[in-house]
Amino acid sequence: MDEFASIRHWTADRQGENWQQRRGVVRGIGDDTAVVDAALAEDGVASPKRLLLAVDTMVETVHFKQSTMRDEDVGYKALAANISDIAAMGGMPLHALVSVSVPPAYTPERMRRLYDGLYECAERYGVAIVGGDTTSSPGQLVVAVTVTGTVEAGRELLRSGAKPGDAVFVTGAVGKSAAGLHALLAQEREQRAGERLSPAEFSGTGEELLVLAHQRPNPSVRAGRLLQECGSCRSLNDVSDGLASEAWEIAEASKLRLVLNEALLPRSGSLAAYAAKVGIDPLEWMLYGGEDYVLLGTMDSQDADGMRAVFHEEGLPFFIIGETEEGEPGVVLASGSQSQGDKRGPSTHSCRRIELKKRGYNHF
Amino acid sequence: MDEFASIRHWTADRQGENWQQRRGVVRGIGDDTAVVDAALAEDGVASPKRLLLAVDTMVETVHFKQSTMRDEDVGYKALAANISDIAAMGGMPLHALVSVSVPPAYTPERMRRLYDGLYECAERYGVAIVGGDTTSSPGQLVVAVTVTGTVEAGRELLRSGAKPGDAVFVTGAVGKSAAGLHALLAQEREQRAGERLSPAEFSGTGEELLVLAHQRPNPSVRAGRLLQECGSCRSLNDVSDGLASEAWEIAEASKLRLVLNEALLPRSGSLAAYAAKVGIDPLEWMLYGGEDYVLLGTMDSQDADGMRAVFHEEGLPFFIIGETEEGEPGVVLASGSQSQGDKRGPSTHSCRRIELKKRGYNHF
Structure with missing residues (x-):
């Protein structure tokens, strides 16, 4: 032809x-x-x-x-x-x-x-x-x-608009695509090389959702429009190259630090189950796995609850996962115990803070 | 990096x-x-x-x-x-x-x-x-x-607008890029493989213009604007894949035939000299050599002389090379003697008409 x-x-x-x-x-x-x-x-x-x-x-x-x-x-x-x-x-x-x-x-x-x-x-x-x-x-x-x-005009959501004190959010679970790729490669090793696999072949194993996330990702157009319309979203990126890498891009473009709270990162049930099955820390996929195509951004923290309600009404997930702070551009993962303040005194933080590397996503 | x-x-x-x-x-x-x-x-x-x-x-x-x-x-x-x-x-x-x-x-x-x-x-x-x-x-x-x-809006020059009786024109010589490629490949065979060549190395041989045409083509933006502004250009294509192939595209999109007159095709002096030197029929390059990036089109034949004058004023070449006629879509090369009509009677045509193939351009 x-x-x-x-x-x-x-x-x-x-x-x-x-x-x-x-x-x-x-x-x-x-x-x-x-x-x-x-x-x-x-x-x-x-x-x-x-x-x-x-x-x-x-x-x-x-x-x-x-x-x-x-x-x-x-x-x-x-x-x-x-x-x-x-x-x-x-x-x-x-x-x-x-x-x-x-x-x-x-x-x-x-x-x-x-x-x-x-x-x-x-x-x-x-x-x-x-x-x-x-x-x-x-x-x-x-x-x-x-x-x-x-x-x-003038309402495009750039990477460079974040301000210190912003809430950091993500519009869906991360790491599923990378876990799906892991499942596909594991199955490949068990089978003849070159044989094609489809989500259907993972049906009933709980892994089909991960494979589907890898093969048929859903870009977050509606979520992006909601964020654009609300007027309080200050920076936005899509998670194509891994959460850590995308957070770094916002940090560098906006000249501040993003502090991600490990306990607040959304965990997909299928991801957790598959990670446990193959003995891999799901956090690796969540931070450095690419191609989830959810949105990562920052917004005025006062409007975060309202935004969550708007997303909820549309049936879309929305998670506050951290905050921004002044400082040399970088991304920090905060983890460990953190007691909320109560009547007896202010909140106490005994967090571990790990600087996340800029490293992106490699497929193979 | x-x-x-x-x-x-x-x-x-x-x-x-x-x-x-x-x-x-x-x-x-x-x-x-x-x-x-x-x-x-x-x-x-x-x-x-x-x-x-x-x-x-x-x-x-x-x-x-x-x-x-x-x-x-x-x-x-x-x-x-x-x-x-x-x-x-x-x-x-x-x-x-x-x-x-x-x-x-x-x-x-x-x-x-x-x-x-x-x-x-x-x-x-x-x-x-x-x-x-x-x-x-x-x-x-x-x-x-x-x-x-x-x-x-509404003034874009499509391939599909040609009408029977249009004049067919081209805005520059064709075949130079293909001849330049031939010269580069010939020089490669004489030298160590992989060594890089530049027009300068052909300097003084008369071939540097052909090599330059191949390596640094000049898209015809100004010519396209003149044709768009004149209002009588009915179809247009750029010669990226060879004159015959581009003429075929206009013929098929406009559902008519293009008759190209061999004697009217512009011949570059450097192309003719190089073709003679290497013993190749320059017509092959002119019809089937790609990447000249001149424009080929059709226009109301009554305005052709005026268009030539406009191009001349801007220092740009413009050649009427044939005409369109009704019929099954195709491209014909007419050649041979053709006496202009004079006082003694109408013009006589003893042209050979060759159907040109649709074949495009292959580099190597």
């Missing part, structure tokens, strides 16, 4: 013309560039919005292997990772362009499955696929996805 | 804050996404413009080798190819995002040189680099660049 025939095979009849028009698409796949309405109106009314632009790349053997991700998972996750970047700005994702460098091993049918996953994610998050580029690759599959999104 | 340090090393102090602000950049490299002004105002005044989005990818050993492109050439050309897509819509390029998948052989210094070339191209065409993604690569270097641009 030539390039155009391939692209048609992957993309035709996926997103209707009307569906794309509602997203401002004037001309999608098939010309030199896509054409989208710069006014980016909603309901036909121009609004003072800004454009968000991001690109994220997945490389075979670096970010995934055939034994950890099916082709459709690769497509789904490549787009999901990008949508998560838009969510981390408090924005709404709109358009995507897909660049694939395809090695010979990827047959048209495999690529079709990859696009199945990509369009599944696009439909779920209302993203219009408007273009791309296809090249051959002598080595690994490389998928680079670019996304656009919009955000109300 | 970690990812952020690398990105700083490649990008810091390249484009001033004011320079980026004038291009609507609110937040460039360094957060989850870039933030750009969706109003895309020029001189602070909002105008009814549309956003153009395109991505183009270069893969080592598929699109270039160390013996044909220096690292800085790779960076320059990766962006230039994208800018050319914006030019082919009649638009103005604005922003770029850069995704690089970096194999171990690419030291920080080599990547720095790649970014030198990238920023050189960005400066030349006024493009703001606003983001990107960096991953490792176990195999080849992969550079995927995404660009945005703007075009006056």
Whole structure:
């Protein structure tokens, strides 16, 4: 198949013309560039919005292997990772362009499955696929996805807005994706190399949720919008590279320290059970496991309870996990006993404070 | 160097804050996404413009080798190819995002040189680099660049607008890049493999212009703007994949035939000289050699002379090379004697007409 025939095979009849028009698409796949309405109106009314632009790349053997991700998972996750970047700005994702460098091993049918996953994610998050580029690759599959999104002008949630005394929050459990990857790699070692695994094969073991978290992550678009609308969120990041690493990015951009309270970190039941089963400290995955795509941020501590209520009303998790303080940029994990103050006197702290390293996430 | 340090090393102090602000950049490299002004105002005044989005990818050993492109050439050309897509819509390029998948052989210094070339191209065409993604690569270097641009709403120059009886034009000589690649590969065979070559080494041989055309192509942004402004250009494409292939794209999108007159195809002197020297028919390069990044299009034939005058005034080349006609989509090369009509009677045609294949451009 030539390039155009391939692209048609992957993309035709996926997103209707009307569906794309509602997203401002004037001309999608098939010309030199896509054409989208710069006014980016909603309901036909121009609004003072800004454009968000991001690109994220997945490389075979670096970010995934055939034994950890099916082709459709690769497509789904490549787009999901990008949508998560838009969510981390408090924005709404709109358009995507897909660049694939395809090695010979990827047959048209495999690529079709990859696009199945990509369009599944696009439909779920209302993203219009408007273009791309296809090249051959002598080595690994490389998928680079670019996304656009919009955000109300001046209301984008940057990493640099945190202030001392802010509450630090996270919008979901962390470490599940890394634990899921561990389960997939463990199963690979027990089986023939190269055999594909799916969450279904973990069904009933309690590990399917971890595998699903790794293969089909859910970017936190709604959570990002709630945080953007509330007006008291001061900094925001998505947890793509591990909680410690993302906290470091906020600390450095905002020039302060984040103190995370170990006891407040949300623990997933399936994560705890799997960690106990394989004899690994779940904290390692929670701090240094990437690709959970929940949001980590800071906000005015006075509004934290109200924010939790808003999230609760929407059925979304929200956890206060620490606070910010002045000082050299860094991230601290506080643990150990901490008695709340009562009538007899002030609170006493006998915390251990460990400086967390900046280290990011390595897949393999 | 970690990812952020690398990105700083490649990008810091390249484009001033004011320079980026004038291009609507609110937040460039360094957060989850870039933030750009969706109003895309020029001189602070909002105008009814549309956003153009395109991505183009270069893969080592598929699109270039160390013996044909220096690292800085790779960076320059990766962006230039994208800018050319914006030019082919009649638009103005604005922003770029850069995704690089970096194999171990690419030291920080080599990547720095790649970014030198990238920023050189960005400066030349006024493009703001606003983001990107960096991953490792176990195999080849992969550079995927995404660009945005703007075009006056409803005035974008698509491939699908050609009408029967249009004049077919091209905005410069074709085949030079492919001939330059041939010269580089010939020199590689004579030398030690892997040694880097530059246009300077061809200096005085007459081939340096061909090598330069291959390593440092000039996208035709100004030409695209002139065609967009004139109002009589009906279809447009950039010659990235060879004249025949691009003509086919217009033919299929517009559902008609393009008849190219061999005698009217612009021939570069350096191309003719080099072709004679190595005993190759230059027509092969002119029809099937890619990456010249001139523009191929069709326009109302009555306005063709006026358009030529406009281009002439700007010091830009412009050649009428054929016409469109009704029929099954296809591309024809007409050649042979053709006597102009004179007082004694109508013109007589004794042309050979060859159907050109759809075949695109292969580098190696």
